[in-house]
Amino acid sequence: SQTIHQWPATLVQPVGSPLSLECTVEGTSNPNLYWYRQAAGRGLQLLFYSVGIGQISSEVPQNLSASRPQDRQFILSSKKLLLSDSGFYLCAWSVGLQSGYTFGSGTRLTVV
């Protein structure tokens, strides 16, 4: 069966520090991968999506970047975190254009 792993679950980082969040998917090949951010009391904001290795599309200009070094691995990074980067980060995957998304358990990032 397909599973998605996202870690860490919780992270507290100082302003200006780097960030690396990792997401891996098991049990499927060539998934579409997504990074979302959910701020408190707000909806899901699509940050990046990828339809294949090395292919990254950015939805919102920001302090973050994404990479897909392997078919089932998606990484969200930042060189220098800002306070405004705090939020709940969710990785998701889908296959094809007619399926829903399956989300990971999320990483709660607090920048202090």
Add this chain to the structure above:
Amino acid sequence: QKEVEQDPGPLSVPEGAIVSLNCTYSNSAFQYFMWYRQYSRKGPELLMYTYSSGNKEDGRFTAQVDKSSKYISLFIRDSQPSDSATYLCATRSNTGKLIFGQGTTLQVKP
């Protein structure tokens, strides 16, 4: 105008009540509609998936799509405290990406 609009609530109901959650969308070309449930501090999980107009039932949950009015609904019968969560509607855009509503927070009181 947002592509998908959803009243954020919160919505509070007594246990056993029928709950109605609603969203509107702007693009009549949208065909696929979903409802996700998100418990506090967890990722959203797919609850219902419907195509085009009509109803879909799964246990106590019924998803309804009215394309003529661009309105989607989720009904929960015999609501339970375990149904307390945030419910997000979503639709698939022409590019294949999902567009989410803001989410409605539901509390079912024992």
